[in-house]
Amino acid sequence: AHRLLAVAGRRDPVALQSGNELVARTFRGERAVRIADVGAPAPLSDGTVKAWLAAPVVSRTGDVLAGLFFAHSTAGHFTEQHERLLLGLAAQASIALDNARLLRDLRDTDRRKDEFLAVLGHELRNPLAPVVTALEVARRDPASAPRQLSIVDRQTRHMVRIVDDLLDVSRISRGKIELKKQALSVNDVLTRAAESVSALAQARDQKLSVKFPPEPLVIEADPVRLEQILGNLLTNAIKYTPERGEVELSAVEREDELELRVRDSGIGIPAEALRTLFDPFVQVPGAKNYATGGLGIGLALVRGLVELHGGTVQAQSAGTGSGSTFSVRLPAVLKGSTPREVPKAAQRANRGRVLVVDDNVDAAMTLAEAVRLDGHDVRVSHDGDAALRDAASFVPEVVLLDIGLPGMDGYEVVGRLRRLPQLARTLMVALTGFGQESDRVRALAAGFDEHLVKPVDLDTVHGVLRRRLGTA
Structure with a gap:
């Protein structure tokens, strides 16, 4: 529908006949x-x-x-002259309106950026506070160390998730995420997703229920990313649902597509907020007053990952106080089941010589201690020159090498290590905070065998050692 905004040259009212x-x-x-x-x-x-x-x-x-x-x-x-004048006026009006829209969008973006940075600082300080406190308590009361370390572990993993979500949103916007699809049992997907948030729901005394499809279904999807999608939706549902509320996860086949639904009895979503709900850094009005935490990127990440799978996501709500339902539709669902794999028990690597190189003393010492606990002979260096000296005398079978060293960086160090004949069979592993595909390609071209992104999960490190040293 169009409205007549202004009339010139008339004293009496006149209306535009929009159907003409x-x-x-x-x-x-x-x-x-x-x-x-x-x-x-x-x-x-x-x-x-x-x-x-x-x-x-x-x-x-x-x-x-x-x-x-x-x-x-x-x-x-x-006349034609009138027509040319009018087209010139229309072009100027177009520029003016476009510029007004751009200015409005820039102001909105700037405001969202400022809000995001403020929330990001808050979100990172929140888990840091108990980490600092727990370490101080453990120092004063060594007997409480196991309990305090569990707090540190929980809070640091939370910070890693925040950073990972930020990086994933950036990677999606630049088309840098590649899916690793495989056939997945929908029942297993639902079970794992519910298990990942069950403790959060129990803490809020909420009823978390799962409705499985009436017959087994299989979907071709990336298991990690699919769990990320459902985890974000379920976490939001729990966070914005009051105590003793209800959250339901369900799946059903519709027109050869898999529909996954997360329904809650929470605070609901105003109609005007539904349009921008999946945009980055957007918060639902009133949500900040209800639940703490959240950068406003979870739903943007969900939409990006769903669209990478060729699917769609939408939100429905009757309004404030009426709960909400998020529906994800993914293509090419099949009837049937996938063969279940029994995970093998983790095996230790054979004892070997490992050199850890990192200018961050705490990072180097903690990684070395973790590797040493598995029975390996470990040396630590904190710069490139020391690494070259230690490698020549120690002759490590595996080198865990930080790229961001002062002076001689990791790329130069690995190049020099490769020229030492006694290290011809040594496995060179890059440790770095840069995790783009171009960073991995550069590391491999420089002479590294593996490229691990910080913070490195210890299971990943142990897996690297097992591949090089064999298992006991």
């Missing part, structure tokens, strides 16, 4: 409409209109933003 074909031609984007005698029906409610001249105001993206209309009671009044 001449008006419709302009709003369809026709470059210019110049009619000598319009006849009937007239485009304006004033029946004296004869000559007609109109042009659309079109945005940079091709959308019709408005229309400029001129009418005269004398037939043939408008």
Whole structure:
């Protein structure tokens, strides 16, 4: 629907007949409409209109933003010169409206950025506070160390998830995420997703239920990313649902697609917020007053991962206080089941010589201690020169080498290590905070055999050692 915003040259009211074909031609984007005698029906409610001249105001993206209309009671009044002038006016109006929109969007983006940075600082300080406190308590009371270490572990993993989500949103926007799809049992997917948030639901005394499809289904998807999608949706549902509320996860086949639904009895979503809900850094109005935490990137990440799978996601809510339902639809669901694999018990690597190189003393010592606990002979170096000296005398079978060393960086160090004959069979593993595909390619080209992104999970390190040293 279009509204007549301004009329010039008339003292009495006049209305634009939006259903008129001449008006419709302009709003369809026709470059210019110049009619000598319009006849009937007239485009304006004033029946004296004869000559007609109109042009659309079109945005940079091709959308019709408005229309400029001129009418005269004398037939043939408008000439080609009038038409050229009008097209010039329409172009200027388009630029003005586009610039106004851009300015508004820039202001919104700037405001969201400031809010995001404030929330990010809050979100990172929140887990840091108990980490610092737990370490101080463990120092004063060594007997409490196991309990305090569990707090440190829980909070640091939370910080890692925050950083990982931020990086994933960035990677998706630049098309840098590759899915590793495989056939997955939908029942197993639902079970794992529910188990991952069950403790959170229990802490809020909520009823978390799962409705399995009536018959077994298989979906081709990336298991890690699918768990990320459902984990984000379930965590949000639990966080914004009051104590003793209900959260339900369900799956059903619809038209050869898998529909996954997360329904809650929570605070609901205002209708005006549904349109921008999946945009980065957007928070639902009133949500900040209800639940602490959240950067406003979880749903943006969900949408990006769902679309990478070729699917769609949407939110539904009857409004504030009425709960909400999030529906994810993924293509190509099949009936049947997948063979279950029995995980093998983790095996220790054979004892070997490992050199850890990192200029961060705490990072180097803790990683060395973790590797030493598995029975390996470990040396530690904190710069490139020391690494070269230690490697020449120690002759490690595995080198865990930080790339961001001062002075001689890890790329140069690994190049020099490769030239030592006694290290011809040594496994060179890059440790780095840079996790893009281009960083991995550069590391391998420099002479590394493996590229691990910090913070490195110890199971991953042990897996690398087992591959190189064999298992006991």
